[in-house]
Amino acid sequence: MSNRYCLTAILFLGLVVPIIGCSNSQVGSIQITPASQSLVAGQAARFTATGIIGHGNHPATNEDVTNQVTWTSNAPAIATINSSGVATAVSAGSATITATMPGGLSATATVAVTGTTVSSGNDVVSLSVIPGTQSVSSPKQTSQFIAIGTTAAGVSEDLTGQVTWTSSSTTVATITSGGLATGVGQGTSSITAIATNPDKTVAIGTATFTVVASTTEQITALAIIPGSQTLSASGQTGQFIAFGAFGSSGLQEDVSQSPKIKWSSSVPTVASVSPSGLVTGLGAGATTITAVLTNPDGSILSATAAVTVTLTPAPEPLLSLTIVPSAITVGDLQDTGQFLAIGTYSTVPYVRDLTNSVTWLSSFPDSFPVNTNSGGTSSASAGIVTAYGTGSASIIAEATSPDGTIQTASATFSCPLALPDPTGHPPTPGSCYTGQVGPLKATLTIYGEGLNTTNWLVTAPSATGTPNVIHCGPGWAGPGGSVCVGIYPIDTSNPGNNFVTLTAPPQTGVVFGGWTKNCTPLVPINEPGPNSCKVQLGTTNATVGAIFNNP
Numbered sequence: 001m002s003n004r005y006c007l008t009a010i011l012f013l014g015l016v017v018p019i020i021g022c023s024n025s026q027v028g029s030i031q032i033t034p035a036s037q038s039l040v041a042g043q044a045a046r047f048t049a050t051g052i053i054g055h056g057n058h059p060a061t062n063e064d065v066t067n068q069v070t071w072t073s074n075a076p077a078i079a080t081i082n083s084s085g086v087a088t089a090v091s092a093g094s095a096t097i098t099a100t101m102p103g104g105l106s107a108t109a110t111v112a113v114t115g116t117t118v119s120s121g122n123d124v125v126s127l128s129v130i131p132g133t134q135s136v137s138s139p140k141q142t143s144q145f146i147a148i149g150t151t152a153a154g155v156s157e158d159l160t161g162q163v164t165w166t167s168s169s170t171t172v173a174t175i176t177s178g179g180l181a182t183g184v185g186q187g188t189s190s191i192t193a194i195a196t197n198p199d200k201t202v203a204i205g206t207a208t209f210t211v212v213a214s215t216t217e218q219i220t221a222l223a224i225i226p227g228s229q230t231l232s233a234s235g236q237t238g239q240f241i242a243f244g245a246f247g248s249s250g251l252q253e254d255v256s257q258s259p260k261i262k263w264s265s266s267v268p269t270v271a272s273v274s275p276s277g278l279v280t281g282l283g284a285g286a287t288t289i290t291a292v293l294t295n296p297d298g299s300i301l302s303a304t305a306a307v308t309v310t311l312t313p314a315p316e317p318l319l320s321l322t323i324v325p326s327a328i329t330v331g332d333l334q335d336t337g338q339f340l341a342i343g344t345y346s347t348v349p350y351v352r353d354l355t356n357s358v359t360w361l362s363s364f365p366d367s368f369p370v371n372t373n374s375g376g377t378s379s380a381s382a383g384i385v386t387a388y389g390t391g392s393a394s395i396i397a398e399a400t401s402p403d404g405t406i407q408t409a410s411a412t413f414s415c416p417l418a419l420p421d422p423t424g425h426p427p428t429p430g431s432c433y434t435g436q437v438g439p440l441k442a443t444l445t446i447y448g449e450g451l452n453t454t455n456w457l458v459t460a461p462s463a464t465g466t467p468n469v470i471h472c473g474p475g476w477a478g479p480g481g482s483v484c485v486g487i488y489p490i491d492t493s494n495p496g497n498n499f500v501t502l503t504a505p506p507q508t509g510v511v512f513g514g515w516t517k518n519c520t521p522l523v524p525i526n527e528p529g530p531n532s533c534k535v536q537l538g539t540t541n542a543t544v545g546a547i548f549n550n551p
Helices: 002-021
Strands: 027-033 036-041 044-046 048-055 058-064 070-073 079-081 086-089 093-100 106-116 124-130 133-136 142-144 146-151 156-158 164-167 173-175 180-183 187-196 202-211 219-225 228-232 237-239 241-246 252-254 261-265 271-273 278-281 285-294 300-310 318-324 327-329 336-338 340-345 351-353 359-362 384-386 391-400 406-415 441-449 458-460 470-472 485-489 500-504 515-519 530-536 543-549
Touching: 027 093, 027 106, 036 044, 036 086, 044 202, 070 079, 079 093, 086 106, 086 202, 124 187, 124 327, 133 142, 146 187, 164 173, 173 187, 173 202, 180 202, 219 285, 219 300, 228 237, 228 278, 241 285, 261 271, 271 285, 278 300, 318 391, 318 406, 340 391
Parallel strands: 036 106, 124 202, 133 202, 228 300, 327 406
Antiparallel strands: 027 048, 044 086, 048 058, 070 093, 079 086, 093 106, 124 146, 142 180, 146 156, 164 187, 173 180, 187 202, 219 241, 237 278, 241 252, 261 285, 271 278, 285 300, 318 340, 336 384, 340 351, 359 391, 391 406, 441 485, 441 543, 458 470, 458 500, 500 515, 530 543
């Protein structure tokens, strides 16, 4: 009996499957555009997947299935690809990109990667989406994303209205061409911004958008955070956040600005509260802040918090500090990049540009000095980093708020070294290669000549003015030992500028000390190779030389 049923089932499937295969909405094949792409390391390009749908005797139609396929790379060390079809070149070689539809249909494209990135000054080389994460409490609520691009010349630009915005899950969120995301259903979606350069290379930035709960769930508990605040009667503000808990899912949601919630103050003359939970101190005393939430089924929940208002002056604390963009990579020595410092405050204006008022620091000031302007002059250009060497440095912004607290933020500035390829060809022009001809930096080594071999000492500042970066000789007793190497600029257009100021500090019993001289190379610096300078003081114990090892 069971065999008869199995045979019947097989016959039934044999009849049904061909009918399903003739569906007029089924994707019969897919294609990837472009079929091949040539990139250099660091560049990115976007691939598009197109599904070809048959309609029986009618002409086939095409459908964009880029976000429906699964994208893979057979060589991620050469080129990676994300869920939106954006491939990023990593290192020289060839990679096969595959797009696969549910059910097994697939198509391939190739990516050939060579060399190191060469970008024009106006090309967007990196893109940041701000903020990196946002959430809304329920569908139909919106949040604004901003796209900040950095060009190869180091200029930061607001590209919000010029990039292409996409949402990885349109059932969770949609996003407009202006970066406004709208919640559709509960879940999390990746928001992607893509800036396309004239040569079709792209820069991408991503963020996360979360819809905490659906509209059909009921909130079963309500709480206000924090439970109490103390404010100044001078108009100081404080933000309360109302969190609702869903009994069915266990999720918690920020409902502070939900239309279902109403805020009130028991003593409005002491402190007022806005529809979003922002409290303002008005007069000395105490008041109770209440949040009342009405569920779709008519049930009501409430929570309270305490506010004490005093007559003391309100501080203006700086809550956080952010550097935009988080990283800049340049392709040539003496290229520059511009960082911006953005501060968030507890009072209006809540967001402020602090670029020209914070203190900027570099972890390697000799190779990657950064302009600073802690005096706050509005016309100054702070946050600009210059590459005088290869490698990378941490760039730090430091701000002190009026209440004495200090906020810091960091970013990365890089000028990667590109060596010649194995065939002996020089690296791609525009890379941070030490063999380039131009105004670079030289390594300086100081030495002493004469009979004094026990206590002579010479010091010199760095090219950016940091004192005692170089401290040579047996007379040095400071930290770091007798360090005799520093980095100094070479100006090939003006050889007279190529010198370093050497100082022999006064020392008891040392005839050698007590002078400051400019040590200039003996011949003009106009080609690679060693060069030297000498300071002659007329005694056998007072001859000092410096060797410039030109790039």
